[in-house]
Amino acid sequence: MASFTAQVPSLVDAGPVVEVQIAVGSILEDLLTSGGEQVPAPVTVTAMIDTGATSTVIQQDIADQLGLNPVGVTPINTPSSTGVNCYRYLVRLFFQNNVNVEAVAIGAPLEGQHIQCLIGRDVLALGVFVYVGYTNTFTLSF
């Protein structure tokens, strides 16, 4: 099982944040490669592991940077809105230690802070998430 452990100065203040590279999904990468087309370079962002998120979210402009087109649309509910339709994109997330997973992420604006990606329960469903508050560390394994 591939895994990584991250430490932040204060899990209470910052939450479980981690640097992630977001890339096009492997299906599209194979398609582009076989067609002799250039595969867009992954985008490096700060992500937060969010157990309150049903799905993984990427900042909408990341999809644009990767040249992705939507493969679906879904309604979402947030604390301030209900039934807002958002596009969905197939992406691959690369964590530390080359830990990577495929996800159908929502494209949406993420406001106010330095977070450009939320790692949701769709990704957590594939692995083990260990949050050790007293050492300010967390581990994600797949």
Place this chain on the structure above:
Amino acid sequence: MTELLADELDTYEKNKKELLGRAAQKYVLIKDSEVVDVFETPIDAIRRGYELYGNVPFLVKEIREVDKPLEFTSHLLGV
């Protein structure tokens, strides 16, 4: 925000009753006005979409009577 998939969503609505009758809770692939096929998983449907159409918008959607919204407790989402 559905402009890129407006035709596909319209096609879904037009075919929803028939799809519910034969493939409820499976995943349909739709491109423009064509219901391409139904799949067991969203990844299978997305793979087929890329194979057929390349990197262009297409719709993969779970076939449900009522759409189930995804829930987010975070105030980070600006919607």
